[in-house]
Amino acid sequence: MLTIVVALHCEASPVISKYKLKKVTDVHHYQFYKNNEINLVISGVGKAASAGATGYCHAINGSPSHSAWLNIGMAGHVGFNLGSGFLVNKIHDNSTRQTWSPSIIFDPTCITDKLLTVDRPDSKYQFEGGVDMEAAGYYVTASRFTTSELVQCYKVVSDNQHSPVKKISTKEATKLIKEKMEDIDFLIEQLLNASHDLSALYESPIMFDEICGLFKLSHTEQLQVKDRLRKLYLLNPKALTNKAILEHQGSARKLLSTLDHIIDRQEISFP
């Protein structure tokens, strides 16, 4: 699962169209779109707004810890050309002086650069990198919910020293993002792949739910059963084809002991 946080609808519309995201009408506090594996929220402008929208999405989706997050938006830049896209390799929060370095675990198709998040629009271009108003709020919130490899931030340059900040039209904003959809598609694919890779680790072993239904197990006992089932299926996926053998154990203690006994009988081999 991937959640994309975007400040303005005009920046989000190329992504909404490309991934056929449908508006979710029962979410009232933010404009929210989704398909089977991607959520997109329009956060509004500013650090607090992006932090709020990120936290809200996590809450309403119950996002598991293998969910990925991506912030897409526009930024000013001291030297990059208008329309350049860059993956953020370090985020500086101008007001708190905190910094974060997202872990980049793929070969990016675009350049990477640092980004300063400011509270008010900045037209001085003194920071040696990009400048935006959302990334720090988004990042600090999203990275509470998942591992840093799954929290990324991509910016398209909307203004620079030679073409200073001005009121950019919604049409121009959409065009800038649309022209960078190749980079964005790549990031979405990489993040979804990484998220899927982790999600497989959280799956319960086969028969775990059924066994939990048969016995009254404490949390610790559930973890012990899960661990033993995991071992059993790794050693011999066919060792427990019939749950009947476990049904009549009477107690959790006997169940665990039976599982231990079955594990001990399995062959240990490497192909």
Place this chain on the structure above:
Amino acid sequence: MISTIYIENEICDHPVTRKVLSRFTNVNIIECDRYTEIFNRKAQNFRLQKKNPSLILAKKHSGFVLEAPDDYGIEGDNNYYFSHMLNCIYDCRYCFLQGMYRSAHYVLFVNYDNFTEEIDNKLKSHPDEEAWFYSGYDCDSLALDPVTGFAEFILPFFQSQPKAHLEFRTKSTQIRSLLKSDSIENCVIAFSLSPENITQALESKTPSLFNRLDAMKKLQQAGWNVGIRFEPLIYMDDYKTHYSQLFSTVFDQLDADQLHSISVGSFRVPKGYFKKMVKLYPDEKLFAGPLEESDGMISYRLELQEEMLAWCSQQIADQAPSCHHYQCRN
């Protein structure tokens, strides 16, 4: 392939940094203040990072040479280890580094001079004694050597210090820098070897047994001291068949009389690291084996461990009787 290199600002112009960078084209270079901004932060995932680790060039500030754990060394009382790198390009599923670090990026400390200074200090603290220095605890000693040039740097130092012994622990076949220079009496290149089925199942990205043996033969022929580390011994029901094949192959290929030393050691990992390893790779069969906890360490059940160590030691004693061999229990 390394696609991103982080460089600490302080060592941007360091000669080793420049030399390392000259080996790469089309890499994404990112400057940072301290490597700890990127390496081993909270909320990082070793498994995800291992898919495409970055290289981090950094300066080490302290702890250059540390005392080796008890029973780590071959001989003598003065055993130390040092790590010019953190993490490894290989992906061995039994490796404790997976549990030790949250990050799989490679950190290379470019201030090599400080390592030799500190080794020199240790030697001065034992003026009339010999001392052993082990490289390859937190990384593979040679795997990235064509990039780091570390062997080329440190070997002349040991050549000038006959009372200091160096062991490079490796699975790598990157031996060009060694073959280019004269062999050094007080240096041993110790190769970790496992049966072919274990190499394939658990030692991802490592050279095959055949290629490692080929590198070892070339080193022996060039006069280098070569050691063998049958570590960690991995239990299988038919371990005797697989290890027997391994020993036959190894002692057929190598001149056992010329070997510097042979060690055997069991699979042992601190409990805390092991828990993290299982969490990262719950789908790994190795972790479903007959393991138990004892004194905060996870290892094979004592009777299995002792049986394997004794059987393998006997096989080695039979096939390489003249070679110094020992059991490593750490």
